[in-house]
Each structure stands twice: as structure tokens, then as C-alpha cells.
Amino acid sequence: MIKMVRNYSYIIFGVAVIVFLVIAATILTNAVSKHEENNPSFTKNISWLNSPIDSINSITYKQKIKEKLVVIDPGHGGDDPGAIYPHNNTNSKLIEVSEKDFNLDISLKLYDLLKNSGIRVEMTRQDDRTLKLQDRGELANRLNASLFVSIHNDSYKISSRNGTTTYFNPSINAASYGITGKRAAQLVQKELVKELGTIDIGVRELTPKMMYSNTKMPIVLAEVAYISNDSDRQNLNTEKFRMKAAQGLYVGILNILNEMIAADGSPPTQP
Numbered sequence: 001m002i003k004m005v006r007n008y009s010y011i012i013f014g015v016a017v018i019v020f021l022v023i024a025a026t027i028l029t030n031a032v033s034k035h036e037e038n039n040p041s042f043t044k045n046i047s048w049l050n051s052p053i054d055s056i057n058s059i060t061y062k063q064k065i066k067e068k069l070v071v072i073d074p075g076h077g078g079d080d081p082g083a084i085y086p087h088n089n090t091n092s093k094l095i096e097v098s099e100k101d102f103n104l105d106i107s108l109k110l111y112d113l114l115k116n117s118g119i120r121v122e123m124t125r126q127d128d129r130t131l132k133l134q135d136r137g138e139l140a141n142r143l144n145a146s147l148f149v150s151i152h153n154d155s156y157k158i159s160s161r162n163g164t165t166t167y168f169n170p171s172i173n174a175a176s177y178g179i180t181g182k183r184a185a186q187l188v189q190k191e192l193v194k195e196l197g198t199i200d201i202g203v204r205e206l207t208p209k210m211m212y213s214n215t216k217m218p219i220v221l222a223e224v225a226y227i228s229n230d231s232d233r234q235n236l237n238t239e240k241f242r243m244k245a246a247q248g249l250y251v252g253i254l255n256i257l258n259e260m261i262a263a264d265g266s267p268p269t270q271p
């Protein structure tokens with residue numbers, strides 16, 4: 001009789017433990033899925049947040065990411081069309097495409113992707129207006145941006161040239177920003193080429209003319225494709241290609257921010 005009571009108490013204890021574990025697992029699962037609902041594209045792109053251990057690290061990550069601000073700079077605008085097609089056209093009515101329009105459209109798409117992921121983001125222009133290089137850089141400084149991303153498209157006198165190039169500010173070092181300018185450009189270039197399937201021209205140093213010399217933070221300047229090349233220009237004329245450009249830039253920027261955060265001292269767990 002005593003033995004039987006003891007056996008029952010083991011069973012009751014066992015059942016209590018199982019019930020406790022089920023309740024705990026339910027609460028944990030709900031918490032994780034709620035987080036995913038709030039930020040679908042965020043978790044889609046940072047898949048390593050999905051395991052239970054990493055969801056703890058994601059709290060630190062989310063705090064750190066809120067400290068970062070990305071400034072998107074759609075190249076040219078207003079009186080300055082940037083590259084045009086047909087090239088060297090003196091009559092503005094005969095211009096079929098202007099670089100400034102492609103730059104703005106890709107930038108607005110990129111802005112939405114970042115914003116919807118909970119990344120703090122600002123733009124130097126959101127419409128067709130004239131802006132000096134210096135004013136763009138000063139805005140980024142005033143906002144204390146972590147990263148300055150300028151969106152452009154290329155042009156060359158030989159129309160067969162095509163592909164994607166990303167420029168960087170060589171004076172940016174890892175000690176100050178957690179990433180070198182070159183590494184930041186490489187991360188963006190890799191994702192752009194992967195997404196677009198364009199020729200990979202590689203990364204290059206910004207020339208003094210393109211430098212936005214007053215900006216304090218890393219500059220990444222993407223030349224998405226060549227307006228002077230028939231194939232690239234036809235691609236740029238499609239909504240799909242411009243969306244892919246924004247997507248490539250978006251993933252590249254997330255990777256840059258990840259490396260910056262990892263260098264901050266409390267690195268998130270990487271796969």
C-alpha cells in the first residue's frame with residue numbers, strides 16, 4: 001500500500017513536470033511568432049534570429065540596430081539629370097531617360113525595404129530637386145548617420161560597356177566604424193551583382209570629385225548599371241530590375257550594419 005502511494009506520487013510529479021514544460025514551450029513559441037509577425041521581412045532576411053538561442057541575442061541586436069541610421073542619397077536631381085540617353089543631347093525634349101529618375105525610384109524602393117525592417121533611414125531627397133553634394137554630406141553629418149548610401153547609374157562613351165560598380169571612401173577605417181570603406185562597398189557590390197545578374201566590375205575608390213568630402217561616416221556609392229548600354233538601359237526601364245537593385249542594396253546594407261554591430265562589442269551570433 002505504501003509502495004503504491006509512493007509510485008502514484010512519482011507519476012503525479014512526472015505529469016506536473018510535463019505540464020510545466022508544455023506551458024513554457026507554448027509561451028516561448030508565441031513570443032517568437034509574435035516577433036516575426038511584427039517584422040516579416042526582417043526575420044526573413046536575418047534567418048539566424050529564428051532559433052530559440054538566437055532570439056535572446058536578437059534583443060541585443062534590435063537595441064543595437066536602433067542606434068544605426070542609414071542615409072540614402074538618390075544621385076543628381078532637379079537641374080542636374082546625371083547621365084542621359086541619348087548621350088550629349090542638347091535638346092531636353094529629346095532626352096529619353098535621365099539617370100536622376102532611375103536613382104530616385106531605386107532609392108525610394110530601398111527606403112521602404114529598410115523602413116519596413118525597422119531600420120532607421122533618411123533620404124537626402126524624396127523628389128526631383130537640385131541638391132549640392134556638400135549639402136547631402138552635411139545632412140548626413142547633422143543626423144549623425146552610420147552609413148551614407150548614394151545611388152547612381154553609369155554612362156560611358158563606348159556603349160558596349162555595362163555592369164555594376166560600387167565606390168567607397170578609402171579613408172574610412174575599421175577602428176572608427178567597425179568596417180573599412182572597401183569592405184562596406186564589397187558587401188553591397190556582392191549582393192547587387194547576385195541579385196541583378198550584371199557584370200561585376202568590382203569596387204573602386206571614390207575620386208575627389210565624387211567624394212562628398214565633408215561626410216564623416218562610411219560612404220558607399222553604387223553605380224547600378226550603364227544608361228549608355230542598350231541592355232542595361234532596357235533593364236533599368238523595368239520595374240522588376242529596379243526592385244532587384246533595391247533588394248540587393250538592402251541585403252548589402254544589412255550585412256554592413258551587422259558587421260558594424262559585431263564590432264561594437266556585443267556581437268550577435270552568426271551562423
Ligand SMILES: [Zn+2]
Binds near residue numbers: 083
Ligand atoms: Zn551619377
